[in-house]
Amino acid sequence: MLVLVRHGESTWNASDRFTGWVDVPLTEVGRGEARTIGRWLHGRGIVPTVVHSSLLVRARSTAQLILAECRARSVPVLETARLNERHYGALQGMTRSDAVVRFGAEQVARWRRGPVDERPPTDEDGRGESLADVRLRQGPYIEDELLPAVEAGHTVLVVSHSNALRMLVQRLEGVSDEEVVTIELPTGAARVYDRISDLRRVG
Known part of the structure; x- marks a missing residue:
């Protein structure tokens, strides 16, 4: 079984900022969202035996809060940058309104929900990812882990971020590039796959 969870609300989600790889904590609302997901899973008898998380604290904290509510102890945890959020380049730290x-507005909309190969302006270190870049870096993680x-x-249990999870969902469900950008994954939301065949729909 596979459970995909977007981390709970972060401080920059609350202030409507492009977060990307900036390491910001959960809000109290976000911590509550994580606990709610944990109780929801526990109530359905879904107890993670392995956890995969991004390196970012908002995902790692969400994973630990879920495990606590599931009464799951000594669960192996893999933390990998391949599950990090999309790097938003020069947009990181900006509010959407400032961007x-x-x-x-049209250009910002293209960066957020436009073609999967649309990259934001890079930061001073030349970094910035399209959704296609995220999909490419996830490949070895999907096959090897x-x-x-x-x-x-x-x-x-995979705890990650909205854009990283979109690319995982695309692989798992076989949705098109046009469809994947319309998928909404709210903070603290879970997506459950209960059969291995769900993972093999895409070759």
């Missing part, structure tokens, strides 16, 4: 003033864990019979 619209600087770049225009995720699928083997599920095939071994684990209940795998």
Whole structure:
């Protein structure tokens, strides 16, 4: 079984900022969202036996809060940058309204929900990712870590971020590039796959 969870609300979610790889904590609302997901899973008898998380504290904290509510102890945790949020380049730290003033609403919309190969302006270190870049970096993680864990019979909890999870959902469900950008994954939301065949729909 596989459970995908977007981290709970972060401080920059609350202030409507492009967060990307900036390491910001959960709000109290976000901590509550994580606990709610944990109780929801526990109430359905879904107890993770393996956890995969991004390196970012908002995902790591969400994972630990879920495990506490699930009464799951001594669960192996893999933390990997391949599950990090999309790097938003020069947009990181900007509010969406400030980005619209600087770049225009149409361009900001393209960066957020446009073509999967649309990159934001890079930061001073030349960094910035499209959704296609995120998909590419996830490939080795899916083949070497995720699928083997599920095939071994684990209940795998993956805690990540909206854009990173969109690319995972695309692989798992076989949705098109046009469809994947419309998928909404609210903070503290879970997506459950209960059969290995769900993971093999895409070759």
